[in-house]
Ligand SMILES: NC(=O)C1=CN([C@@H]2O[C@H](COP(=O)(O)OP(=O)(O)OC[C@H]3O[C@@H](n4cnc5c(N)ncnc54)[C@H](O)[C@@H]3O)[C@@H](O)[C@H]2O)C=CC1
């Protein structure tokens with residue numbers, strides 16, 4: 209039997225989508241199909257061709273095509289959804305909900321028809337609610353509908369810890385739970401550097417400053433860019449999740465998962481630590497939380513629930 213390459217579709221060929229497509233190809237995780245709306249078909253084809261023409265220089269053998277035709281996505285193993293508008297300074301992610309819910313819904317109808325067996329990863333914001341919309345529209349099992357927030361939020365948190373201590377990012381471990389909003393919950397108690405708990409290395413007031421900076425990390429980039437939001441670290445996060453699935457790595461990383469009783473929440477998508485492998489989300493881990501941590505998670509869950517109410521009306 210011939211061994212086939214993985215096929216990965218990235219919907220939305222904007223900043224995050226295009227960057228993700230290039231990073232996936234550079235890592236040779238599979239052939240990449242980049243999809244955008246028909247009005248942007250030529251620029252999408254152009255971006256894909258430009259990336260492909262980098263392959264002889266960088267020595268990767270992934271194919272990359274641009275299209276607006278979902279027939280080209282048929283049989284994808286993974287579909288990554290980045291379609292939608294990004295926020296500008298002064299906006300919250302939740303301000304995007306009405307526009308992006310319509311976009312995510314229409315994208316998911318196509319995904320359902322053309323890639324019924326795919327594992328779907330959602331990036332579009334407000335991402336917890338958009339993952340809920342995707343789940344409702346796709347009708348796929350919960351293990352195959354996954355939102356991206358925790359890898360990125362944790363990456364920001366770990367960046368700031370490494371900067372604070374002037375140590376390698378490779379030795380920093382942490383977890384950010386909850387919704388992808390300003391009340392997300394970086395878990396200090398579960399954070400360490402080279403196995404050493406960070407609260408023995410960093411003074412409490414500096415830890416608090418790192419936690420606060422992490423919570424508004426997306427907004428910090430939005431304010432600096434002026435006309436859009438982060439895309440390099442978000443793309444890297446999507447690639448890590450894709451790699452964990454396609455290589456069946458069984459990684460334990462925070463992702464947005466559908467909860468049915470875990471942490472006491474029902475019918476909610478929220479960022480929690482999960483085991484990511486070849487079947488998608490293979491397990492959700494319930495960490496023991498202090499009363500203070502649980503109260504912070506409850507607050508974040510409530511914010512997500514309020515946005516989900518808007519999309520499920
Ligand atoms: N969850 C997370 O951690 C993050 C989420 N985001 C979100 O990801 C989304 C995309 O961000 P960017 O790539 O920076 O925006 P962008 O504006 O650069 O790209 C979005 C692309 O989606 C396309 N699009 C719109 N409707 C479409 C449809 N129906 N079908 C296919 N493509 C469609 C647009 O034409 C555009 O090319 C935003 O909603 C942003 O807020 C961005 C970074 C991190």
Ligand SMILES: O=C([O-])CC(=O)C(=O)O
Nearest residue numbers: 295301333426427437438
């Ligand atoms: O902040 C935004 O709007 C984009 C995003 O979700 C992030 O970078 O965390």
